[in-house]
Amino acid sequence: MEQIAKIQEQIENKPWKTAITIYKNGKSIFENSLANTTYKSASLIKLAIALYIQEVKPQTINNEITLSIKNVVGGAGIINRLSIKTWKIRDLIDLMLSLSDNSATNALLSYYHLDNINSFLQQNFQNISLNRFLMEKSTKENTCTANSIMNVFQRLLNVNNEVNQIILNSLKHQTVRNKLVAYSNPKFETFNKTGELLHEQHDIARFKSQNEVIDCCVLTNYQEDKKVALAVGTQDKKIAQAIDEAAIRYHEGGRLIYIGAGTSGRLGVLDAAELVPTYGITPDRAIGLIAGGEGAMYVAAEGAEDSQKLAKKDLNALKLNKKDIVLGLAASGRTPYVIGGLSYANEVGALTISIACVKDSEIGRSADIAIEAVVGPEVITGSTRMKAGTAQKMILNMISTGVMIKQGKVYENIMIDVKPTNSKLIDRACRIIQATTNVSIEKALYTLKETNNDVGLAIIMLKNNQSLSQAKNLLLATDGNVAEVLNNKLAN
Numbered sequence: 001m002e003q004i005a006k007i008q009e010q011i012e013n014k015p016w017k018t019a020i021t022i023y024k025n026g027k028s029i030f031e032n033s034l035a036n037t038t039y040k041s042a043s044l045i046k047l048a049i050a051l052y053i054q055e056v057k058p059q060t061i062n063n064e065i066t067l068s069i070k071n072v073v074g075g076a077g078i079i080n081r082l083s084i085k086t087w088k089i090r091d092l093i094d095l096m097l098s099l100s101d102n103s104a105t106n107a108l109l110s111y112y113h114l115d116n117i118n119s120f121l122q123q124n125f126q127n128i129s130l131n132r133f134l135m136e137k138s139t140k141e142n143t144c145t146a147n148s149i150m151n152v153f154q155r156l157l158n159v160n161n162e163v164n165q166i167i168l169n170s171l172k173h174q175t176v177r178n179k180l181v182a183y184s185n186p187k188f189e190t191f192n193k194t195g196e197l198l199h200e201q202h203d204i205a206r207f208k209s210q211n212e213v214i215d216c217c218v219l220t221n222y223q224e225d226k227k228v229a230l231a232v233g234t235q236d237k238k239i240a241q242a243i244d245e246a247a248i249r250y251h252e253g254g255r256l257i258y259i260g261a262g263t264s265g266r267l268g269v270l271d272a273a274e275l276v277p278t279y280g281i282t283p284d285r286a287i288g289l290i291a292g293g294e295g296a297m298y299v300a301a302e303g304a305e306d307s308q309k310l311a312k313k314d315l316n317a318l319k320l321n322k323k324d325i326v327l328g329l330a331a332s333g334r335t336p337y338v339i340g341g342l343s344y345a346n347e348v349g350a351l352t353i354s355i356a357c358v359k360d361s362e363i364g365r366s367a368d369i370a371i372e373a374v375v376g377p378e379v380i381t382g383s384t385r386m387k388a389g390t391a392q393k394m395i396l397n398m399i400s401t402g403v404m405i406k407q408g409k410v411y412e413n414i415m416i417d418v419k420p421t422n423s424k425l426i427d428r429a430c431r432i433i434q435a436t437t438n439v440s441i442e443k444a445l446y447t448l449k450e451t452n453n454d455v456g457l458a459i460i461m462l463k464n465n466q467s468l469s470q471a472k473n474l475l476l477a478t479d480g481n482v483a484e485v486l487n488n489k490l491a492n
Helices: 002-011 042-056 089-098 102-112 114-124 146-157 162-172 224-233 236-251 262-279 308-317 336-348 387-406 423-437 441-450 455-464 468-477 482-491
Strands: 016-024 027-031 064-066 086-088 189-196 200-208 213-222 256-260 286-290 325-329 351-356 369-372
Touching: 016 146, 042 089, 042 102, 042 114, 042 146, 042 162, 042 189, 042 200, 064 089, 064 102, 086 089, 089 102, 089 162, 102 114, 146 162, 146 200, 146 213, 162 189, 224 387, 236 325, 236 351, 236 369, 236 387, 256 262, 256 308, 256 336, 256 387, 262 286, 262 325, 262 387, 286 308, 308 336, 325 336, 325 387, 336 351, 351 387, 423 441, 423 455, 441 455, 455 468, 455 482, 468 482
Parallel strands: 256 286, 256 325, 325 351, 351 369
Antiparallel strands: 016 027, 016 213, 064 086, 189 200, 200 213
16 A cells, blocks of 8 residues: 555646556555546446346357448557458457457447447446547547546456357457556456557456455546647647748758757658658658768767858758758757758748747747747656647648648648559558549559558559550649649549
8 A cells, every 4th residue: 555655645636647556356445536536437447348248248249240331440459451341249359459440439329329229337336437439520529537447347257158258358359458457466367458548548457366366457648748739739820830831942942951859850851851752742841950960860969960161061062942841849949050050041042931939939039930839847847849849740741741731741631642653552551542532442452552552542543544645644734733634624
């Protein structure tokens, strides 16, 4: 108990909310002040679905379900990658719990009816609700408390029947075991289920030995991350302006050039690198510069960030011109290397955009467009790779994605200029073509090969029922803007 008290002391007054409840041999031995606080349940709600089947519909576990298209969703699991459409309920239970398969879960929710399961939960437990399918965009949420999901867990595991054996085996072989059961004593047999969302990290586990059974539930909501999104949201107008002006320069042949030091520099290099395979641009159209050169990506280059002249030298080596866009990143807003780079870019006439995490930043005074997302103090003082780094990455994603959309690299919500440079990306490219044109996967692959792995060209051919040469001519007439070709053709 002394150890538990120490843990409780450590988590109080932190930027995250953690609920803890612990049972020993079926009796509560500890709960903290947040044990009855409501959290988004994430995948812990799958335990409640399993309990409904175990207690209300045990005779149905050998029935078969044919999955509908609406049941198959992304996120965790494997069903969405398989061609198998008909499954026994016992197998769907196993997939739901061991792999946290969202498609299996949705199939069970459809079969037994979500409202029926929620009614069962409302009648039997306090503070637990099943309100939506998994991965469903909805204002409603699935919720629980540490105590309520612990009660579900206790009832789920403390019986002995055929359904229970399926559930126990699934939880024993649950694939995510990096939380409560990661360092368990070998004398314990362990069973667990995790749940994860953007701001939630949950786990519930049983530790079973010959003499005792310990059940522990930890629900965590990381509040501090929310400040990042809110801070970025205050800069919407500046970000929109940056997208509009950068898109014009890029269309005229300009380059996206990122410049920063340390974490900020690495984020710029990362964004530049990701644009090449994602949107099919050539590496010379998006360039990341980090103070100290390539080696500084891995090992800090002492003193490099303090040199304004070094930034001018690096940009000069790229033959910076007035069509280019220079994005200067510095969480502190005062890195000399970035200031020097932006100042030189201004002299050349390039578009300058600064991204800082403080108000009235020095780099902002050196930029045409100053974006300043104030995220507040870091959880670990002095580290800018956390909230500040997250904010900078979000802003870079928004700017570069917006610029690429305006170049026609996206049709509807699909990246249509992805470069399939490996087997994974070839598979993704075929699925993009299939989803966009409604052809078979075989036809998509054949056409992709015909275009020499040009996804956009393949889509134009199939969407408009045109030959390779006809599609090339259309694309040429729009300066390579696939979206414009498709939208104009469809409009006609």
